[in-house]
Structures are given as C-alpha cells and as structure tokens.
Amino acid sequence: MAQDRLTASQNLPPSDVETIKLESNYLRGTIPESLENRITGSVSTMDDRLLKFHGTYQQDNRDLRLERERQKLEPSYQFMVRVRAPGGIVTPEQYLILDDLARRYAGGTLRLTTRQSFQFHGVLKWNLKRTIREVNEALLTTLAACGDVNRNVMCNPNPYQSEIHKEVYEWSKRLAEHLMPRTRAYYEIWLDGEKAVDSRDEDSVKNPRIPAPGAGSLERKGSGYSEDETEPIYGPTYLPRKFKIGIAVPPSNDVDVFSQDLGFIAIVENGKLAGFNVAVGGGMGMTYGDPLTYPQLARVIGFHRPEQILEVAEKVITIQRDYGNRAIRKYARLKYTIDDRSVEWFRDELNRRLGWELEAPRPFRFEHNGDRYGWVKGTDGKWHLTLFIQNGRIRDWDDYPLMTGLREIAKVHTGDFRLTPNQNLIIGNVSPRNKRKIEALVEKYGLTDGRHHSALRRNSIACVALPTCGLAMADAERYLPELLDKLEVLLDEAGLREEEITIRMSGCPNGCARPALAEIAFTGKAPGKYNLYLGGSFEGDRLNVLYKENIGETEILETLAPIFRRYAAERQPGERFGDFVIRAGYVREVRDGRDLHAAGQEALAAFAASVGSRQQLP
Numbered sequence: 001m002a003q004d005r006l007t008a009s010q011n012l013p014p015s016d017v018e019t020i021k022l023e024s025n026y027l028r029g030t031i032p033e034s035l036e037n038r039i040t041g042s043v044s045t046m047d048d049r050l051l052k053f054h055g056t057y058q059q060d061n062r063d064l065r066l067e068r069e070r071q072k073l074e075p076s077y078q079f080m081v082r083v084r085a086p087g088g089i090v091t092p093e094q095y096l097i098l099d100d101l102a103r104r105y106a107g108g109t110l111r112l113t114t115r116q117s118f119q120f121h122g123v124l125k126w127n128l129k130r131t132i133r134e135v136n137e138a139l140l141t142t143l144a145a146c147g148d149v150n151r152n153v154m155c156n157p158n159p160y161q162s163e164i165h166k167e168v169y170e171w172s173k174r175l176a177e178h179l180m181p182r183t184r185a186y187y188e189i190w191l192d193g194e195k196a197v198d199s200r201d202e203d204s205v206k207n208p209r210i211p212a213p214g215a216g217s218l219e220r221k222g223s224g225y226s227e228d229e230t231e232p233i234y235g236p237t238y239l240p241r242k243f244k245i246g247i248a249v250p251p252s253n254d255v256d257v258f259s260q261d262l263g264f265i266a267i268v269e270n271g272k273l274a275g276f277n278v279a280v281g282g283g284m285g286m287t288y289g290d291p292l293t294y295p296q297l298a299r300v301i302g303f304h305r306p307e308q309i310l311e312v313a314e315k316v317i318t319i320q321r322d323y324g325n326r327a328i329r330k331y332a333r334l335k336y337t338i339d340d341r342s343v344e345w346f347r348d349e350l351n352r353r354l355g356w357e358l359e360a361p362r363p364f365r366f367e368h369n370g371d372r373y374g375w376v377k378g379t380d381g382k383w384h385l386t387l388f389i390q391n392g393r394i395r396d397w398d399d400y401p402l403m404t405g406l407r408e409i410a411k412v413h414t415g416d417f418r419l420t421p422n423q424n425l426i427i428g429n430v431s432p433r434n435k436r437k438i439e440a441l442v443e444k445y446g447l448t449d450g451r452h453h454s455a456l457r458r459n460s461i462a463c464v465a466l467p468t469c470g471l472a473m474a475d476a477e478r479y480l481p482e483l484l485d486k487l488e489v490l491l492d493e494a495g496l497r498e499e500e501i502t503i504r505m506s507g508c509p510n511g512c513a514r515p516a517l518a519e520i521a522f523t524g525k526a527p528g529k530y531n532l533y534l535g536g537s538f539e540g541d542r543l544n545v546l547y548k549e550n551i552g553e554t555e556i557l558e559t560l561a562p563i564f565r566r567y568a569a570e571r572q573p574g575e576r577f578g579d580f581v582i583r584a585g586y587v588r589e590v591r592d593g594r595d596l597h598a599a600g601q602e603a604l605a606a607f608a609a610s611v612g613s614r615q616q617l618p
C-alpha cells in the first residue's frame with residue numbers, strides 16, 4: 001500500500017497548487033485585482049486557491065445552480081468565511097460583533113464548526129473585505145483558518161474548571177501564535193482601509209493596522225516582501241496539505257485527539273501538568289474508490305514536558321513539510337507520510353530534529369469524546385453552561401429565536417463564550433450573581449441544554465454539506481435532524497432514549513464531521529444515499545467500519561432497528577453500542593486505517609451471505 005502510493009507519485013511534477021503557492025509571492029497572487037473585478041462574483045482559479053489561506057472559500061449556492069444555468073446566469077457565487085479562535089474562546093463583545101456581521105453579510109446565520117471556529121456563509125465578494133476587516137477589528141482573525149498550514153488549534157474548552165485546563169489552554173494559544181504564517185499579504189489585502197492595496201505599495205507594508213504575530217521590523221526588498229515574512233517554518237510553498245492540531249485533557253477526548261495530524265494528550269500527575277503525550281498522523285478523509293486512502297488514527301509516539309510543546313510541534317511540521325507528498329494532494333496528509341515510511345522512522349526523524357529524545361508515553365484514560373451539557377461549577381466558584389446547538393447552526397427560527405437569545409445573553413454576560421469541538425456552545429465564567437440573569441434569558445428564549453432530546457441527538461454532529469459545500473454529494477446538516485426524529489422512534493421502542501450513542505453525518509467522504517470515529521456514521525454518496533458505518537468507540541479511539549453501502553432512509557431504518565433491539569436485549573452491563581456491534585459480530589474491531597477497507601468488504605460480504613442463507617430457508 002505504502003509502495004503503491006509512493007510509486008503512483010514517482011516522477012510526477014508537483015501539483016498545480018504547489019506552483020500556485022510558489023508563484024503567489026507569499027499568498028498574494030492577484031487577490032486585490034480579483035476582488036475589484038466587478039464583472040463577476042467569483043475570483044480567478046489561482047486566487048480561489050490562495051484565498052483559503054486567508055480563511056475563505058469560494059462557493060456557490062447549489063440549490064440555485066440549475067435555475068441560474070437555465071437563465072444563463074453565472075452560478076450564485078458566495079464565500080464562506082472562517083474565523084480562528086484558538087480553543088474556540090471569544091468575549092461577549094466579540095460575539096456581538098460576529099452576530100452583527102452574520103446579520104449584515106451572511107444571511108442572518110452563524111455556524112459553529114467541529115473545529116471550534118465560527119463560519120459565515122453566503123458572503124458576497126463585494127462584502128468580503130469588509131467582513132474580514134471587521135473580524136480583525138474584533139481582534140479575531142481568519143488568517144490560516146483554511147489552506148495548507150496549521151489550522152485552528154483545538155483545545156478542551158473548559159479551561160477554568162481547573163488550573164490544569166487553564167494552563168493547557170495557554171499552550172494552545174502559544175502553539176497557534178507560533179505556527180501562524182508570517183506573510184504580510186493578509187494585512188496588506190484586508191486591513192488597509194477601503195482600497196484594495198497593491199502588494200508593492202510601501203506604505204501598506206510599513207503601516208499595517210494590526211501587526212503580524214512574530215513579525216519584527218520590516219526591511220523592504222524590491223520583490224514586495226521583506227525577509228521577515230520568509231516563513232521560517234513553512235517555506236515559500238507552505239505545507240503539502242492542511243495540518244490540524246488538538247489538545248485533549250483526559251478523561252475528555254472531546255477534541256478527538258486521534259483525528260488530528262498532531263494531537264497532544266495532557267498528562268496530569270500529582271495535580272500538576274507533567275507534560276504531554278504526542279500522537280501523530282490522524283486524519284478523517286478518504287476518496288471513494290481509492291483504497292490507498294483511508295481515515296487513520298493518530299499514533300502515540302512519546303511524551304515530553306510542557307515547555308517543549310512548541311519545539312515538538314514545529315519539528316513535526318517541518319518533517320511533513322519536507323517529506324509530505326507534493327505531487328498527489330489526496331496522498332499528502334501526514335498520515336500517509338508516516339504510513340509510507342513507518343511510525344518508527346517518524347519517531348527517529350523527530351528525535352533527530354529535536355536533538356533530544358521523546359520519553360516513553362505515559363498512561364492516560366479517555367471516557368468520552370462528546371460534550372457534558374448543563375451547568376457546571378468551576379473550582380474558582382464561576383459557573384459554565386453548555387447549551388445544545390443542533391449541528392452548530394445559530395439562527396432564528398419562527399418558533400425558536402436562538403440567535404436573538406444568544407445575543408441578549410451576550411449583552412449582559414461578563415464571562416466568555418466557548419465553542420466546543422462538538423458544535424455546541426458554553427456560556428463560560430458566569431459569576432454567581434449573574435447566573436440567575438442568564439438562566440432567565442435561557443428560559444425566555446427557550447434555549448436548551450439538550451435535556452429534552454434523546455441522548456443520541458445530544459451526541460450527534462453533521463457537517464454543513466448542501467447547499468454551500470461544493471464537495472457535498474448528499475445533505476448532512478439539513479437531513480440528520482430529520483433522520484434523528486425517525487431513529488428516536490426506534491430508540492423509544494427499544495427503551496434506549498437515554499442511552500448515549502455517538503452518531504455523525506458528513507455529506508462526502510472528506511469527513512468534516514469526524515464521522516470515522518462515531519459509533520454510527522454516514523457519509524454521503526448521492527442525494528438521499530449514504531454509506532453506513534458501525535463500530536467506532538464512545539471514547540473516540542477506534543475506527544468504524546463500512547456496514548452498508550449507498551442506502552436510503554428506508555434501508556437505514558430497517559438496518560438499524562434490529563441492531564438497536566438486539567443491543568437493548570443482549571448488552572452487558574455498561575457495554576457501549578460501538579463495543580456491542582463488534583462483540584455481536586456486525587463488524588470487526590479496527591484501530592489501523594490500513595485494515596479498514598478489508599474489514600468493510602468482510603462486513604458487506606457477511607451481510608450478503610446472511611441474506612442469501614435466509615432466502616434459501618424453506
């Protein structure tokens with residue numbers, strides 16, 4: 001398998017994206033010109049690629065595609081804008097600005113993502129600059145929210161529950177700052193007044209409104225950028241693909257640390273943060289029909305002290321920069337770089353670059369990868385309320401003014417807002433005095449901690465998919481709630497309403513909803529059709545296996561109903577659904593992505609054989 005990937009890319013030139021990056025002059029391209037072109041709502045292909053590094057994706061409203069084509073209009077181009085906030089924490093003032101931007105430029109809706117970010121959808125090209133500038137005026141950024149760089153650093157979002165959480169959160173912020181691209185293109189393009197600024201304009205380089213983190217004094221060179229932005233970590237072509245980091249604090253694995261390119265697991269000894277276990281090479285995506293691609297779990301390779309975290313992250317990234325596949329993008333994630341050469345090779349290379357050796361990993365134990373809802377009191381006497389936000393979608397519905405309710409809370413709240421890795425929202429650091437005020441608003445606007453929903457719904461995630469995502473093959477966010485209504489009927493019949501089971505749906509196999517780690521998962525194949533996977537663990541440390549392919553709703557319900565019934569009748573005390581489906585033989589246990597396709601084929605064949613033998617019965 002490793003050999004096949006390496007052979008496939010041998011003698012191939014770098015992919016077109018590599019050339020675009022190299023020729024972009026540190027991510028500038030012709031973005032200002034594209035933004036000023038009034039003839040189209042889109043940007044050039046090259047700038048489309050580069051804009052991702054600036055935190056925005058060009059999309060089009062797919063619901064309108066056919067109609068616009070019929071009317072001979074260009075697609076309804078619009079942009080998704082992603083805001084970075086390490087660990088997903090913003091102040092109430094920042095939240096109010098995001099709420100306001102969503103109302104003005106993004107169709108009155110905000111989306112909380114599975115990586116603790118905010119997303120706006122539907123921003124028109126004419127409003128893009130204003131939106132990004134206002135995000136920055138709120139002292140947030142969109143730089144490196146997408147693109148071939150380190151993205152938003154995820155972190156267990158409950159830092160004030162203990163001193164350890166606070167310390168870990170501080171490390172996540174420092175990691176994010178340390179790994180930020182150094183290019184000044186972002187500041188030139190988005191932050192210099194109304195005028196789209198030419199990158200050769202000296203003033204714009206000398207007087208950026210907000211300095212780039214880590215950038216020192218600027219010495220201009222004729223080519224339009226200074227030595228300070230030569231990307232000491234990334235180099236001029238950045239990374240071969242996106243790069244994701246998350247920090248978990250056991251027993252919570254809410255960040256799904258094994259889904260990350262680079263995961264850190266906080267090790268607490270005698271009440272103190274002793275350091276972190278390092279896990280490398282996780283990733284969720286795959287390409288249908290290409291068995292050389294697969295979701296993979298990050299593998300724990302060692303332990304280091306807290307203050308060594310920046311150095312470890314930087315060296316891991318430079319290995320991926322130097323060895324990652326730059327010819328075929330679908331083979332370019334760190335998981336394949338490692339699987340193509342071996343975990344032992346990677347550990348040795350990392351130790352060599354560090355100049356010291358990682359210690360042996362230390363013991364840890366995860367209990368769940370979901371969120372804990374409702375009020376929790378922190379060690380410092382402050383309160384935190386985790387609200388259930390279905391699929392992270394914030395807007396006002398006729399019978400559910402969620403967006404207004406949260407805005408009213410932001411107006412009186414003195415603590416902060418925290419996004420969870422499961423698309424929910426924590427009203428954090430509520431003073432005992434303010435708690436009653438917040439409770440009254442929660443009640444008034446009908447906000448919920450999910451208590452009246454089934455435990456399955458409380459543990460559900462769906463990616464955005466249709467109509468905005470260009471890669472979606474089926475609905476996810478728009479369909480999962482409806483499917484859950486029907487699954488809840490089955491759960492009620494089996495007496496499982498309060499049984500916590502994780503369920504996730506992605507509109508395509510890229511896996512933005514981290515489907516490969518759920519106990520039950522779906523990835524879109526075609527409108528209304530999904531692959532069904534079973535057997536992830538409640539702790540997020542096992543991959544699920546393909547159980548049925550390309551099925552619609554009726555078959556989904558017919559497949560799951562008897563499994564729910566058997567689980568209710570035959571489970572052992574405390575046995576989780578994902579563990580049960582393995583013990584009962586529906587699918588086998590998989591902890592290495594390289595076994596996944598074989599396991600899926602076995603499960604499909606076993607199912608076909610069982611149907612065959614049933615049909616042969618007299």
Ligand code: HEM
Pocket residue numbers: 057059080112113114115116119121259283284285392462463464465468469470471510511512513514
């Ligand atoms: C080849 C792989 C992938 C590609 C090309 C890709 C592309 C995209 C695109 C185009 C969107 C925007 C959809 C929209 O908001 O309209 C998106 C959303 C998102 N992706 Fe990915 N993605 C990939 C894999 C992943 C993976 C593995 C993760 C994390 C486990 C992830 C995390 C996210 C998140 C957090 C969002 C925001 C929306 C949400 O919460 O669902 N992506 N991705």
Ligand code: SF4
Pocket residue numbers: 463464465466469470471472473476506507508509510511512513
């Ligand atoms: S999983 Fe696929 S459909 Fe869903 S947001 Fe990601 S790329 Fe789009």
